[in-house]
Structure formats: C-alpha cells, structure tokens
Amino acid sequence: GAVVSQHPSRVICKSGTSVKIECRSLDFQATTMFWYRQFPKQSLMLMATSNEGSKATYEQGVEKDKFLINHASLTLSTLTVTSAHPEDSSFYICSASGPGTSGGMDIQYFGAGTRLSVL
Amino acid sequence: AQSVTQPDIHITVSEGASLELRCNYSYGATPYLFWYVQSPGQGLQLLLKYFSGDTLVQGIKGFEAEFKRSQSSFNLRKPSVHWSDAAEYFCALRGNKLVFGAGTILRVKS
Numbered sequence: 011g012a013v014v015s016q017h018p019s020r021v022i023c024k025s026g027t028s029v030k031i032e033c034r035s036l037d038f039q040a041t042t043m044f045w046y047r048q049f050p051k052q053s054l055m056l057m058a059t060s061n062e063g064s065k066a067t068y069e070q071g072v073e074k075d076k077f078l079i080n081h082a083s084l085t086l087s088t089l090t091v092t093s094a095h096p097e098d099s100s101f102y103i104c105s106a107s108g109p110g111t112s113g114g115m116d117i118q119y120f121g122a123g124t125r126l127s128v129l
Numbered sequence: 130a131q132s133v134t135q136p137d138i139h140i141t142v143s144e145g146a147s148l149e150l151r152c153n154y155s156y157g158a159t160p161y162l163f164w165y166v167q168s169p170g171q172g173l174q175l176l177l178k179y180f181s182g183d184t185l186v187q188g189i190k191g192f193e194a195e196f197k198r199s200q201s202s203f204n205l206r207k208p209s210v211h212w213s214d215a216a217e218y219f220c221a222l223r224g225n226k227l228v229f230g231a232g233t234i235l236r237v238k239s
Binding site for chain 2: 014044053056120125
C-alpha cells in the first residue's frame with residue numbers, strides 16, 4: 011500500500027513557541043492531504059483538508075491562524091502550530107490521498123502521528 | 130449528515146476465539162466504508178474497504194467485514210484472534226469527508 015511519512019513522531023516544546031509537523035507521501039502523489047487531531051481515548055477529528063497549491067479548508071471551530079497548513083507540493087504538507095499552549099497538546103495525524111491510490115477511488119493513507127506536548 | 134457508531138468501547142476475547150466488532154452508519158447515499166486499526170501511539174492502518182459489489186470484503190491480517198444495507202451495518206470479523214490483534218479499531222464512512230466512529234479497544238487474553 012501507499013506510504014505516508016510523518017515527522018517528528020514526538021515533540022516537546024515550551025509554551026509560546028511554534029512547532030512544525032511534516033507529512034510526506036513517499037510513493038504516490040498526494041493531491042489532497044488531511045490533518046486530524048486525536049485526544050486521549052477519543053476518535054480522530056478532522057482539522058483541515060488541503061489540496062496541493064490551494065489554501066486549506068478548515069473545519070468549524072479550528073483556528074486557521076493557530077494551525078497553519080501548507081501543501082506546496084504533491085508530496086509534502088506541513089502543519090505549524092503557532093504560539094503553542096498546553097491545551098494544544100495532542101496527537102496529530104496526517105493522511106494523504108491521490109488519484110488511483112486504489113482502483114480509481116481515493117483512499118486516505120495515514121502517517122504514524124506526532125505526539126505534541128506543550129509545557 | 131453522516132455518522133458512524135461503534136457501540137462497544139472495549140471488547141475482550143480469548144486468543145483463538147472469534148471476533149466481531151460492530152459498526153453502524155448513517156448516510157443518505159451509497160456509503161464508502163472502511164475499517165482501520167491503530168496500535169498505541171501509532172497512526173492508522175487500513176484493514177479493508179467497501180465501495181460496491183460483493184458485500185463480504187476480505188482484508189489484511191485475516192479480517193473480513195460484511196456490508197448489510199438493510200441494517201446499516203459494516204461489522205468486522207475474524208475467525209481466530211491472535212494476541213497481536215490487540216489494538217484499537219475504527220470504522221469510518223466516507224461521504225463528503227471521512228468520518229470515524231469512536232473506536233473499539235480490543236483486548237486479547239491468553
């Protein structure tokens with residue numbers, strides 16, 4: 011299957027600093043990438059959807075100025091958590107889909123996630 | 130609106146026993162359905178998917194799922210569970226976006 015790499019796997023930062031998380035599709039062109047947030051013992055909540063070369067579409071309640079998403083190429087999307095605070099601590103997961111990733115129907119393939127801890 | 134319900138938060142089965150994880154969905158059109166598995170601290174791995182055609186779909190690791198339109202269900206099954214199957218399982222529905230159920234944590238006892 012298609013491979014999505016997410017980096018870093020874990021990051022600890024001080025309150026007020028910014029953190030960048032990278033998501034790469036390694037063996038396919040990801041026309042669309044997704045960013046999710048997962049709280050402990052809860053399901054994944056979609057934060058935003060980004061199409062290559064376009065501005066991201068954010069879900070209701072997600073602050074676009076706090077969670078900056080860039081999808082500048084067909085293999086890379088980044089999520090920057092700006093001025094991070096302890097309440098931003100969470101598990102962030104990206105996924106990617108592209109044309110024909112499975113029999114003509116786009117399927118989302120997920121990265122391994124990033125554990126963000128803000129002190 | 131689209132939604133996915135996984136009624137069981139936790140399930141414990143003995144190694145070698147059969148497994149069924151329940152998933153019910155609500156969606157006004159033809160659903161595209163998925164099962165993903167997540168190990169602790171990891172991302173999600175696709176187990177299987179249903180788009181159309183045969184309502185019994187086979188996936189990886191010996192899993193299968195059956196789509197029943199009349200019951201709005203897409204239950205995941207495995208005839209004999211292995212200790213390595215212990216993880217959290219998510220059912221998901223793709224409508225205008227991918228929506229996940231709350232997940233079912235599977236524990237396997239030896």
